Amino acid sequence: MESFRIFIVEDDALYGEMLKHHLSLNPDNEVHLYKTGSDCLKHLYKNPNLISLDYSLPDMSGLDVMRAIKKENSDVPVVIVSGQEDISTAVALLREGAYDYFVKDDDTKDRLWNVIKKIRENLQLRSEISYLKEEIGRKYEFRNVIKGNSPAIKQIFGLIEKSIKSNISVSITGETGTGKELVAKAIHYNSPRAKKPFVAINVSAVPRDLIESEMFGHEKGAFTGAVTRKIGKFEQAQGGTIFLDEIGEMDLNMQTKLLRVLQERELTRVGGNDLIKIDARVIVATNRILADEVQKGNFREDLYYRLLGLPIELPPLRYRGNDIIILAKYFTDEFCADNKMPKLSITESAQQKLMKYPFPGNVRELRAVMELAAVLTDIDHIDESHISFNSTDSAGSFLMEENTLEGYTRKIIRYYLQKHNNNVLLVAKKLDIGKSTIYRMIKEKQI
Amino acid sequence: MPKQKDRSYSLKKLIDFIGEDEAAIHNMVSIFLSSTPDLLAKIKDGFVKSDLVAVGKAAHMLKPTLDIFGVDNMYNPIRRLEVLAKSADSGNETKKIIQDLDETLKVVFQQIKEDYPEV
Numbered sequence: 123m124e125s126f127r128i129f130i131v132e133d134d135a136l137y138g139e140m141l142k143h144h145l146s147l148n149p150d151n152e153v154h155l156y157k158t159g160s161d162c163l164k165h166l167y168k169n170p171n172l173i174s175l176d177y178s179l180p181d182m183s184g185l186d187v188m189r190a191i192k193k194e195n196s197d198v199p200v201v202i203v204s205g206q207e208d209i210s211t212a213v214a215l216l217r218e219g220a221y222d223y224f225v226k227d228d229d230t231k232d233r234l235w236n237v238i239k240k241i242r243e244n245l246q247l248r249s250e251i252s253y254l255k256e257e258i259g260r261k262y263e264f265r266n267v268i269k270g271n272s273p274a275i276k277q278i279f280g281l282i283e284k285s286i287k288s289n290i291s292v293s294i295t296g297e298t299g300t301g302k303e304l305v306a307k308a309i310h311y312n313s314p315r316a317k318k319p320f321v322a323i324n325v326s327a328v329p330r331d332l333i334e335s336e337m338f339g340h341e342k343g344a345f346t347g348a349v350t351r352k353i354g355k356f357e358q359a360q361g362g363t364i365f366l367d368e369i370g371e372m373d374l375n376m377q378t379k380l381l382r383v384l385q386e387r388e389l390t391r392v393g394g395n396d397l398i399k400i401d402a403r404v405i406v407a408t409n410r411i412l413a414d415e416v417q418k419g420n421f422r423e424d425l426y427y428r429l430l431g432l433p434i435e436l437p438p439l440r441y442r443g444n445d446i447i448i449l450a451k452y453f454t455d456e457f458c459a460d461n462k463m464p465k466l467s468i469t470e471s472a473q474q475k476l477m478k479y480p481f482p483g484n485v486r487e488l489r490a491v492m493e494l495a496a497v498l499t500d501i502d503h504i505d506e507s508h509i510s511f512n513s514t515d516s517a518g519s520f521l522m523e524e525n526t527l528e529g530y531t532r533k534i535i536r537y538y539l540q541k542h543n544n545n546v547l548l549v550a551k552k553l554d555i556g557k558s559t560i561y562r563m564i565k566e567k568q569i
Numbered sequence: 570m571p572k573q574k575d576r577s578y579s580l581k582k583l584i585d586f587i588g589e590d591e592a593a594i595h596n597m598v599s600i601f602l603s604s605t606p607d608l609l610a611k612i613k614d615g616f617v618k619s620d621l622v623a624v625g626k627a628a629h630m631l632k633p634t635l636d637i638f639g640v641d642n643m644y645n646p647i648r649r650l651e652v653l654a655k656s657a658d659s660g661n662e663t664k665k666i667i668q669d670l671d672e673t674l675k676v677v678f679q680q681i682k683e684d685y686p687e688v
Contacts, residue, residue, distance in 0.1 A: 136600045136634050143587045143596075178629060205629050226633040231586050 125152040126242055129170040131162040131187065132203070133180050137226065141174060141203075144231050151238070159187035166194050172221075172241055174234060177204035177211065185215060192219050199241050203230060255317055262311035267304055269452050270445035274437035278305070281434045286313040293369075293429055294407040296436030299486030302407035303367060305434060310363040315403060318362030323355045326371035333376055335392045338383070344393020356389055359402040369429065370410035370421065381425045404429065439481040439488060447473050449485060453492040454504065466496055471506040479511055487511075535560060536569045576684075578677045579639030586637065598681060598688050601638055605631065609674055612650075616659065616667055624663075625654030643673055 128151055132138035135157075142155045154170070156162040159182035162173065173191060177184035188200050199221035204211070212223040221241075224233050261267065264282050268275065285292050286309055294302045303322060310320040328336050335344070339354030356364055366372075372380065383389045384404065388397045406429050415421035439446060447468070454466050468476075472495070481487050495508040525533070538549040539560075546564075550557040563569045580594065587593050608631045615623030628651040635643050650666045681688075 134630050134633060135604045136597060136637065139600055140583070140586050140597060140637065143590075143593050147588065178626070205632050227636070228582060228585070 126150055126172070126238065126245075127152045127168060127170045128154070128238070129162055129165070129168075129173040130155045131157075131159065131173060131179065132176045133157050133178075134176065137176075141231075141234070145234070145238070148238075158182075159184075159190075162187060163190050163194070166191065169195070170198055171245065172238060173198060173200045174203050175200055177202050177206055177215075185218060188215065188218060188220060199237075201234065201237055203234070259311045259316050262307050264305075264308035264312055267308060268301065269449050270442055271448070272437075272442040272445045274442050275445055278434060278436060281432065282309055282312070285309050285432050285434070289403050291403070291429055291431030292405045292434060293412070293431055294405065294434045294436065295411070296407075296409065297438050297482075297484055298409055299484030300436035300438060301485050302409075302436060303365065305436065306363070306365040306405045306407060309405060310365075310403075313363070313403070315362050319359050320363050320365065321355045321359035321402075322365040322367060324367045326368035330373060330376075333372070334379060337376075337380070338389045338391055339394075340392035341394040344391070348393065351391070354389070354391065356383065356400050356402055357398060361401055363403040363405055366404065366406045368408060369406040370408035370412055370415055374420075374422065377422045377425050381422060381428065384425075384428055404431075439484040446476050446481070446488065449488055450476055450492050453489045454496055457493045457496045461496075463496065464502065466499060467503040469503055469505040472504050472509050475506050475509050532563065532569050535563065539569070576680050577640060577642065577673060578680060579641070582637050582639055595685065595688050598685050601634065602678065602681065602688065605634060605674065606678070608634070609671065612667055613671065615654075616663065619659055621654045621657045621659060621663075624667075625651055628654055638677070640673060640677055643670060646670065 126148075128145055130138055130141050130145070130153060132141065132155065138155050138157065142153045145151050145153045154165065154168070156165065157180075159179045162175075175184050175187060175191075179187065182190075184202055184204065188202070191198060191200055196219070200219070202212075202215050202220050202223045203226060204223065205226050215223055222233070222237055224230060264279065268278065268282075282305065292306070292309060294305055296302055306322070307320060310316065323336060325333065335348075335352060335354065337354050337356055339352050339357055340348050342348060342351050383400065387401070388399050390397055412421055412426055412430075416423050416426050439449075450468060450473070454468065457463075458465055476488075476491075483490075491509060491511060492504075494510065495504045498508045498510075499505075535549065535553065535555075538553060539546070542548045542552075546557050546560050550560055560569075583594065583597055587597065608627045611627035612624050612631070615621065615627065628647055632647050632651065635647055646666045646669060650663065650670070653660075653663045653666070
């Protein structure tokens with residue numbers, strides 16, 4: 123770790139030297155002693171990690187020095203070490219942003235030592251957070267997370283690139299499991315707002331009565347149960363991006379409030395009076411067609427146009443051709459690495475089975491299918507038998523298999539025979555076909 | 570380390586603060602001997618000139634120095650002097666404290682010079 127730079131601003135020569143000597147006992151500390159406020163201010167370019175400031179200086183008051191320091195660098199912690207045992211002065215200084223205030227007494231050195239320890243821990247945490255943020259940025263480098271090279275997905279890459287160059291609102295549509303939140307994160311973490319928060323809220327998952335407080339926050343006592351002040355998602359996303367998932371589920375009353383916030387770029391917490399300026403980029407997502415919802419009167423037209431911004435429509439996986447195999451291999455490799463398993467290949471027959479399936483649950487479903495296959499196989503590859511589909515949308519997936527009419531007929535009859543213990547007479551009656559047709563198909567091993 | 574029995578000062582707090590580093594102790598003693606007479610002079614001079622603000626400022630600065638050098642019999646008087654100066658009281662009590670301070674520090678300076686002749 124690099125040196126921890128401490129400024130001691132103290133006109134009492136003895137006390138200043140004592141502090142300097144004491145703090146220099148730790149070789150990691152780099153201690154500078156200044157006798158006046160202006161001397162300290164002149165050296166702020168050295169970026170101190172901590173300033174120990176005497177309240178009574180010959181040229182300026184401690185308060186004025188602290189204000190000047192904070193103006194130059196609001197992050198540097200300033201500890202006031204004073205001979206003055208005056209509570210009101212201490213409170214005033216702490217309100218102005220002092221990190222701590224202590225009176226010169228026998229405990230000063232221990233208290234200062236503890237403050238340094240806390241600040242160093244804090245700096246360590248900040249540096250770790252900064253590193254993690256960069257890691258997240260790398261993780262969400264969109265070409266790393268959104269796999270594929272189909273024309274449909276290449277078009278999406280182009281739109282993401284356009285969206286990260288400006289602050290334009292983005293509306294993402296697509297079937298469930300197509301990766302709407304992933305795209306929203308990719309936009310955020312590749313944009314100039316990457317170092318600020320990405321805050322997601324699923325509008326449909328929050329009870330109607332709580333959505334306003336969830337989004338805009340509330341003051342203590344705003345309603346029964348509001349025992350403390352709550353900062354809403356919009357405020358949490360200050361400087362960053364707010365992602366409103368399932369925006370189509372928002373009720374009309376809340377839509378009016380959201381529109382006002384987006385237009386005025388300010389909000390009031392529930393039960394509060396203060397206007398709070400908001401600077402958050404808005405990305406919305408829905409699996410509904412919002413234009414239709416506007417026509418039906420379920421969605422405000424003015425809000426629709428405000429949110430529409432740059433529309434990104436994510437293609438269903440079944441329209442992405444060979445991306446299915448690219449993604450299948452990616453998910454398998456990732457699962458094996460996460461679970462410290464040897465790499466698995468995917469056989470040609472397994473790939474064909476994947477390519478034929480319509481994936482109503484899209485990429486999310488493919489991931490689940492490949493993870494299950496990786497668990498089921500006892501050998502070094504995944505074959506057809508390890509691939510099983512459990513889509514809840516069985517009727518939809520049945521029709522999307524692109525079978526022939528004869529093929530569908532065989533499947534239906536086979537299904538009914540299994541369901542009714544191979545009772546041909548019953549099945550013929552239920553499907554309203556001749557029993558001889560079923561016997562013929564069984565004889566010819568068509569079913 | 571000189572014996573500090575029957576002395577009007579004590580380096581116990583100073584040593585607690587900076588450790589038993591002989592060179593550092595000498596340095597602090599040297600700073601004490603050079604800066605404290607100035608502060609005392611400011612107090613006396615301020616009183617003579619009825620500049621109680623100057624008296625208060627110097628008393629405020631002298632307070633932690635006397636604490637650190639264990640001049641315990643001035644612990645309360647120096648605080649009282651600061652209060653009196655703040656309220657612009659130039660009466661007998663103020664005068665008496667300044668006299669006591671002057672006499673005590675003369676003794677302290679003498680004792681320290683005896684104990685640390687090399688400083």
